[in-house]
Amino acid sequence: MTSAAELIAVLPYARRYARALTGTQAEGDAIVAKVLGALPEDLPPKLALYAGITRETENAEHPGPVRTEPLGRHLLLLTTLEELSLADAALVTGLDEDVAAARLSQARDAVRAAAATDVLIIEDEPVIAMDLRMLVTGCGHRVVGIAASEAEAIRVAQEAKPGLVLADINLGRGGNGIVAVRNILANSQVPVIFVTAYPEQLLTAEGVEPAFVMRKPFDPVTLAIFTYQAITAGRVPLP
Incomplete structure (x- = not known):
């Protein structure tokens, strides 16, 4: 069972991930608070928090002209912002590693083609x-x-x-x-x-x-x- 100390140690990273997905501190922190009571037990604390946040946001509508395969944005943020390996990101998203690699590649291509500002x-x-x-x-x-x-x-x-x-x-x-x-x-x-x-x-x-x-x-x-x-x-x- 995950201890309170272990969760406290990884909370800043979970909050950063949730906030980047939602765009606001309030929405991100609300999602983190929601998933804390139902974390996957088969993952380390940090990955379990990421997995819970991913589950809560994977079907959310994402604004903007660029569309990615399901969980593509999550994989981008997990491997860049949170610096996870592809293998760990696949665990978090529940995808086969080969599928995760393909969706990550597609998402990167979509970002490169995004409108400039x-x-x-x-x-x-x-x-x-x-x-x-x-x-x-x-x-x-x-x-x-x-x-x-x-x-x-x-x-x-x-x-x-x-x-x-x-x-x-x-x-x-x-x-x-x-x-x-x-x-x-x-x-x-x-x-x-x-x-x-x-x-x-x-x-x-x-x-x-x-x-x-x-x-x-x-x-x-x-x-x-x-x-x-x-x-x-x-x-x-x-x-």
């Missing part, structure tokens, strides 16, 4: 900002501005009206990325992805948290999946 990058490190620009452009999106401070981010967002914001948390002397995003969202309903080397620090269950948190460093496929999920979820991560 205008992206604002909030990042104070010039080298990282340029790397992000290259990756975002490589995913088919257009970078409409790079901001190194809270004030600059707010100004660029007002002028360029991006379709997605990609924000670092710590802007050094330029302030805080979360504060910048809160100010941007006061005047627009744009999806946001937060980028940090320490995502666990944003998943503490204390107060409002972002819906999309991407770990540094990351690769082009991971970024493509995150941008697609954030755009098509169509919801705002912070009030």
Whole structure:
């Protein structure tokens, strides 16, 4: 039987997964709370939580122009966001590993073909900002501005009206990325992805948290999946 301590240790990751699927902190956390009382007993705690969340969301309507095979989105997030092996992701989704591999491949192709959007990058490190620009452009999106401070981010967002914001948390002397995003969202309903080397620090269950948190460093496929999920979820991560 899974102990309370084991569940507490893996809850932040389960909440991140559920939130990425639903697009909001409230909906994601509600699903996690629902599945806690009926976890599969034949899986380790972390995989059991993922499996319960998958079961609760596999038939949910997913907005956006790109359609994937059943459980394709789940496999994308499990293998990129949650960094599971294909074998573990197959266990979580209840699919044969070969079937899971085929659906994952189809889902990746669908994401690569997704419609592009205008992206604002909030990042104070010039080298990282340029790397992000290259990756975002490589995913088919257009970078409409790079901001190194809270004030600059707010100004660029007002002028360029991006379709997605990609924000670092710590802007050094330029302030805080979360504060910048809160100010941007006061005047627009744009999806946001937060980028940090320490995502666990944003998943503490204390107060409002972002819906999309991407770990540094990351690769082009991971970024493509995150941008697609954030755009098509169509919801705002912070009030």
